[in-house]
Amino acid sequence: MKEIFAGEAPPAPAALxxxxxxxxxxxxxxxxxxxxxxxxxxxxxxxxxxxxLAELTGTSEATVVRTARLLGYPGYRDLRLALAGxxxxxxxxxxxxxxxxxxxxxxxADVVAKLAYDEQQTLADTAAGLDTTQLGAAVSALAAARRxxxxxxxxxxxxxxxxxxxxxxxxxxxxxxxxPHLAVTNAVQLRAKDVAIAITHxxxxxxVIEPLRVAFERGATTIAITGxxxxxxxxxxxxxxTTSTARESELRPAAMSSRTSQLLVVDCLFIGVAQRTYExxxxxxxxxxxxxxxxxxxxxxxxx
Amino acid sequence: MKEIFAGEAPPAPAALxxxxxxxxxxxxxxxxxxxxxxxxxxxxxxxxxxxxLAELTGTSEATVVRTARLLGYPGYRDLRLALAGxxxxxxxxxxxxxxxxxxxxxxxADVVAKLAYDEQQTLADTAAGLDTTQLGAAVSALAAARRxxxxxxxxxxxxxxxxxxxxxxxxxxxxxxxxPHLAVTNAVQLRAKDVAIAITHxxxxxxVIEPLRVAFERGATTIAITGxxxxxxxxxxxxxxTTSTARESELRPAAMSSRTSQLLVVDCLFIGVAQRTYExxxxxxxxxxxxxxxxxxxxxxxxx
DNA sequence: TCACACATGAAAGATATTTTCGCCCGCGCG
DNA sequence: CGCGCGGGCGAAAATATCTTTCATGTGTGA
Numbered sequence: 189m190k191e192i193f194a195g196e197a198p199p200a201p202a203a204l205x206x207x208x209x210x211x212x213x214x215x216x217x218x219x220x221x222x223x224x225x226x227x228x229x230x231x232x233x234x235x236x237x238x239x240x241l242a243e244l245t246g247t248s249e250a251t252v253v254r255t256a257r258l259l260g261y262p263g264y265r266d267l268r269l270a271l272a273g274x275x276x277x278x279x280x281x282x283x284x285x286x287x288x289x290x291x292x293x294x295x296x297a298d299v300v301a302k303l304a305y306d307e308q309q310t311l312a313d314t315a316a317g318l319d320t321t322q323l324g325a326a327v328s329a330l331a332a333a334r335r336x337x338x339x340x341x342x343x344x345x346x347x348x349x350x351x352x353x354x355x356x357x358x359x360x361x362x363x364x365x366x367x368p369h370l371a372v373t374n375a376v377q378l379r380a381k382d383v384a385i386a387i388t389h390x391x392x393x394x395x396v397i398e399p400l401r402v403a404f405e406r407g408a409t410t411i412a413i414t415g416x417x418x419x420x421x422x423x424x425x426x427x428x429x430t431t432s433t434a435r436e437s438e439l440r441p442a443a444m445s446s447r448t449s450q451l452l453v454v455d456c457l458f459i460g461v462a463q464r465t466y467e468x469x470x471x472x473x474x475x476x477x478x479x480x481x482x483x484x485x486x487x488x489x490x491x492x
Numbered sequence: 493m494k495e496i497f498a499g500e501a502p503p504a505p506a507a508l509x510x511x512x513x514x515x516x517x518x519x520x521x522x523x524x525x526x527x528x529x530x531x532x533x534x535x536x537x538x539x540x541x542x543x544x545l546a547e548l549t550g551t552s553e554a555t556v557v558r559t560a561r562l563l564g565y566p567g568y569r570d571l572r573l574a575l576a577g578x579x580x581x582x583x584x585x586x587x588x589x590x591x592x593x594x595x596x597x598x599x600x601a602d603v604v605a606k607l608a609y610d611e612q613q614t615l616a617d618t619a620a621g622l623d624t625t626q627l628g629a630a631v632s633a634l635a636a637a638r639r640x641x642x643x644x645x646x647x648x649x650x651x652x653x654x655x656x657x658x659x660x661x662x663x664x665x666x667x668x669x670x671x672p673h674l675a676v677t678n679a680v681q682l683r684a685k686d687v688a689i690a691i692t693h694x695x696x697x698x699x700v701i702e703p704l705r706v707a708f709e710r711g712a713t714t715i716a717i718t719g720x721x722x723x724x725x726x727x728x729x730x731x732x733x734t735t736s737t738a739r740e741s742e743l744r745p746a747a748m749s750s751r752t753s754q755l756l757v758v759d760c761l762f763i764g765v766a767q768r769t770y771e772x773x774x775x776x777x778x779x780x781x782x783x784x785x786x787x788x789x790x791x792x793x794x795x796x
Numbered sequence: 797t798c799a800c801a802c803a804t805g806a807a808a809g810a811t812a813t814t815t816t817c818g819c820c821c822g823c824g825c826g
Numbered sequence: 827c828g829c830g831c832g833g834g835c836g837a838a839a840a841t842a843t844c845t846t847t848c849a850t851g852t853g854t855g856a
Binding site: 541542543553554556557567568569 | 842843844845846847
């Protein structure tokens with residue numbers, strides 16, 4: 189009884205069900221049972237050991253191994269591997285679209301998937317809609333600036349601070365203001381060669397438009413990062429960088445996707461400036477990195 | 493120290509490369525070698541036995557098994573199965589799409605594209621690597637909390653503030669601290685039913701670990717949002733939410749992708765809590781929305 | 797410099813897989 | 827109707843593979 193399949197087909201890739209059907213007639217009863225079980229639930233069987241599968245099908249280990257051989261694998265181990273692969277393929281096949289809105293009764297796993305998907309979408313949209321000419325001009329202005337002021341309130345305030353932190357890290361003189369009064373009183377200090385940046389999703393947040401207007405009138409270069417490029421804020425902006433807007437829902441306020449979008453724009457500005465000022469930016473970056481290094485191991489304890 | 497990873501992530505599906513990156517820092521040299529080999533050639537490694545892989549990487553079987561464990565599998569056998577699945581997926585279709593690093597002389601359009609792609613990747617990895625069980629537990633704790641304190645310094649400080657803002661918006665009592673002293677002095681006020689959240693990419697930022705420890709010892713429920721789930725911070729965390737780590741380059745500091753990842757986690761927490769407390773959250777959300785409405789048209793004027 | 801902790805691999809121990817071996821059942825022949 | 831024969835089949839031995847334990851070396855901090 190030799191099942192010498194010398195030179196036989198290499199381990200079957202995916203068409204396992206077909207192979208089972210083809211070979212079924214030449215199988216004995218027990219082997220058929222095994223083969224059918226395997227073909228019916230690849231994922232489940234992949235989790236089983238020979239013994240497990242033997243019990244499940246009411247046969248013995250030897251039969252399982254014989255079946256595996258008949259299907260073209262060197263042994264059960266390899267069949268099992270192929271099964272795992274098959275299961276993975278099937279798995280990845282479905283679950284394509286999660287475009288629906290987030291509902292109140294969505295399980296947490298769906299929330300994660302949908303949010304991630306939405307934010308990815310937002311990023312793609314933003315990248316596609318960003319005017320690289322404007323971006324380039326903004327970068328040039330920033331790279332040459334004597335001083336940079338960033339305005340943003342509410343959620344945009346955090347983005348302003350993010351940009352602020354980044355610019356400081358590469359040795360530029362930057363400030364971020366969330367307080368409208370401080371913003372305005374500082375804006376009057378600006379002059380040509382300085383840069384003012386207003387961040388507002390709605391494009392009509394008076395609190396950040398006002399300081400931008402002041403800066404604009406003082407002759408500073410002004411940049412607006414907004415989701416409404418034709419909104420009031422653009423009046424006083426030399427360069428307008430448009431952020432994209434995802435649809436919002438009750439559970440997902442606009443602030444959420446606008447933030448993602450704004451951050452991407454801010455990152456682009458940052459990288460752009462870092463490129464232009466590489467000579468000074470690179471050392472500054474690594475210096476700030478090293479400055480932090482000892483704060484980590486310091487109190488934290490060791491790994492694990 | 494105990495490696496009780498009870499309730500740890502179930503067998504990872506596909507995002508293995510991401511997981512390797514996330515866990516690499518907490519690995520020893522030999523384990524890193526194994527992990528890299530595996531991530532580099534899933535298909536090839538799936539064909540190897542423990543002994544084979546040990547020889548290939550120049551290490552021992554024990555190390556291979558240890559690595560498999562660290563990656564979240566019960567043993568090497570299961571890692572191998574997952575590897576086979578991964579290989580099948582890769583085979584069956586999409587190109588891995590390699591991204592080049594951002595270079596100093598990249599035109600601005602490339603910068604935008606690469607950044608957007610990287611951040612999308614980071615989001616996908618984070619979503620894939622998030623343990624929804626932990627997330628669910630964290631959400632429950634937050635929804636039932638009397639008071640919520642969030643700690644984060646540096647770039648993570650902004651994320652902490654973002655969460656803070658969001659939680660306030662749905663009527664919860666939350667605070668964010670970037671000042672380590674304030675954080676600790678407030679942490680001593682916490683008790684059971686309160687929640688403390690520490691956000692740190694490195695997992696070893698003493699300034700946020702300390703307040704979390706205090707909160708932990710006071711009996712509060714503690715949550716860590718970190719890129720190194722086995723880092724020191726997890727010692728004092730009831731629930732650990734893992735953020736993914738993208739490879740960083742000179743121009744793209746880790747802080748950048750960690751922020752993206754952290755924000756996604758924070759958003760998930762927020763939505764989760766909003767779902768659970770829908771009755772009170774929904775009105776609170778629309779109330780805060782309306783409160784802002786008049787600040788927009790007020791001074792800004794109309795569009796265009 | 798010493799001591800400690802921790803990473804590491806060799807080898808023992810446990811499981812899983814493969815092979816061996818012979819039972820048992822059905823069938824044809826005496 | 828009984829007897830032998832061939833092959834499906836599974837129990838258990840043999841082997842491969844995986845896991846755990848433990849002793850050793852190595853780097854690190856006091």
